[in-house]
Amino acid sequence: MFVEERMYLLYPGKVQEYFSIYENEGMPTQLKHLPHMVGYYFTEVGVQNLVVHMWAYDDLNQRDRCRAAMQADPAWKAYTARIRPLIVSQETRIMKPAPFFKARLERMLSAK
Numbered sequence: 043m044f045v046e047e048r049m050y051l052l053y054p055g056k057v058q059e060y061f062s063i064y065e066n067e068g069m070p071t072q073l074k075h076l077p078h079m080v081g082y083y084f085t086e087v088g089v090q091n092l093v094v095h096m097w098a099y100d101d102l103n104q105r106d107r108c109r110a111a112m113q114a115d116p117a118w119k120a121y122t123a124r125i126r127p128l129i130v131s132q133e134t135r136i137m138k139p140a141p142f143f144k145a146r147l148e149r150m151l152s153a154k
Contacts (some may be wrong), residue, residue: 043144044099045080047135052091056128057084060093063128067121075112077104078151091130098151102136 052060061084073079080096099105112118139147 043101043139043147044097044105045137045139045147046097046105047137048095048097049094049133051130051132052093052128053090053130054091057091057093059116060128061126063121063124067124071115071117071121072112075115075118076108080147080151098147105136 050060076097077100078098080098082095083093085092085094099104100106
């Protein structure tokens with residue numbers, strides 16, 4: 043199991059606009075293609091205008107397949123064209139859960 047953490051630094055004052063576009067256009071497409079949304083957050087303290095979201099995958103091959111399908115989706119292409127002007131920078135990390143957390147993460151992801 044792997045968790046991908048994606049961090050977007052947005053232009054000042056653009057978080058709510060980003061969330062509005064994401065909720066209506068991006069999230070439905072992502073949920074159609076990606077297996078597990080672990081979380082979606084924005085900073086309250088620290089670096090401002092930072093959006094962080096996390097996605098879990100069984101393995102990196104699954105991640106590659108899911109992201110390729112999503113990126114080929116015309117709805118995703120339209121969405122990314124709308125949000126790209128709001129983003130200053132992006133950072134992505136791929137992380138493995140600690141041995142003592144893996145079973146807990148799997149239980150969390152199986153809860154509906």
